[in-house]
Amino acid sequence: MPTNVTHEYKEAEKKYLNSRTIQEKIEGLQDMLKNLNKHKGTEKLEKQLKQKISKLKLQLEERSKKKKGSSKYSIKKEGAARIVIVGTTNSGKSTLLSRITNAKPEIADYEFTTKMPEQGVMDYKGVKLQVVEIPALTKNFYFKEEGPPLLSIIRDSDLIILTFRNEDERKMLFEELYLNDINLPIIYYNNENVEKLKELIWNNLDIIHVFTKMPGKKPSYPPIALKKGSLIKDLTEFVHKDFLKNFKYARIWGKSAKHDGQKIGLNHKLEDGDIVELHE
Ligand SMILES: Nc1nc2c(ncn2[C@@H]2O[C@H](COP(=O)(O)OP(=O)(O)OP(=O)(O)O)[C@@H](O)[C@H]2O)c(=O)[nH]1
Ligand SMILES: [Mg+2]
Known part of the structure; x- marks a missing residue:
């Protein structure tokens, strides 16, 4: 155990050691991970924390599988690659999906309009690519009922397009992706026209x-x-x-x-x- 851990880390560790439910344990470990001052000397600890979290998550997922089928959120992989639109609510995810694919998702100015993953097909020079809009991400997303299945759709993708309304939201999204061990290429877009946008997506795919x-x-x-x-x-x-x-x-x-x-x-x-x- 490195001695130079932060005060926040020690507090999070205390919380973890006193936790009882699996969810509390995961949250405690995640807090420790967030407050770990990452450098070469803490790599081993970071890895151990991540492993503990994965193990507990598996336990949690096994339990919820027994309770209810989360398959209603699952989406079959199609096309040469899968691109996911991940973002906060009202950040224009559905608008983007409707611009680059044939999909006609509901677009509205109230929050959390999209409740289920929506998908469409993007045609780029004749290649068919699957684009999926994930319902808005929120803090501690993993612990929502739909969290784990939606996070696995993201994990099973080739590229993330990230949408948000401000810097706080951007940070929250990055934290959620980090805590859920999602390490995919990420792109932002800036209201480019559709052709430029498709080109940006294509150039960031591995195909x-x-x-x-x-x-x-x-x-x-x-x-x-x-x-x-x-x-x-x-x-x-x-x-x-x-x-x-x-x-x-x-x-x-x-x-x-x-x-x-x-x-x-x-x-x-x-x-x-x-x-x-x-x-x-
Ligand atoms: N200012 C601005 N508004 C936008 C943009 N894209 C979409 N909107 C508007 O923002 C509102 C929300 O757009 P949606 O595309 O439904 O956003 P969303 O991220 O899918 O939202 P939820 O599914 O509700 O989480 C709508 O009123 C859109 O017209 C944009 O690029 N800039
Ligand atoms: Mg939407």
Whole structure:
């Protein structure tokens, strides 16, 4: 135990040691975590606190599963990636969802309009991406009935778009994400037009899109979404397993090509927007 912990940390520790219910225990540990003056010497302690919290949360979740099904909040993963809109109430989450997807969520000037997760599909250059609006996040979100299932939708995403009305709200959101061990890329937006906004989202995802074509034909549509860093080998395998066996070479147009129609092999690295002609 490092000796240079803060007064607030010691107070939180006292509260934790006197707590009785699982929820109180988690809250106490979270307070300790928040008040831990983080540096190299406290890394081990931070890890231990996080582990204790996870264990207790598991216990709590096991109990609530027995009580009621939280599956009504679950959302099936679809598309090449999942983007979640996370924010405080009335911060424009539904407005954003309606701007970038086909969804028509209720938008109103009263608070907590959205009560269930809403989803829509964002089309970017032909790639379908799932966008989910999470009902407004509040302090100690984990302890709300809908907290754990909604937090797992967030955890199971590729990118967070964060919305808030002021700096206090922004801090609260970051604290909630931290306490719930959510470490995803986060972007803000600033009322950009829809095309700029979609581009911002796309550029922060870990995927690229590529087109395949047959010799003498036009590129096929829609394109194929692949992880950044994918090779011709990955694309070929995705198109058809048999293609890989019979692969002879490919020709490529686009950012990764030295010249139009460059002849390449399986280990060539693809770039966003490339067009590939597979020869077998
Ligand atoms: N000033 C301003 N108002 C906005 C913006 N986006 C939405 N609004 C307005 O703010 C109110 C709330 O918008 P929503 O999109 O419903 O906000 P929300 O975050 O989904 O809210 P809840 O679902 O109720 O938590 C509406 O009256 C919107 O017209 C924005 O960018 N700026
Ligand atoms: Mg809403």
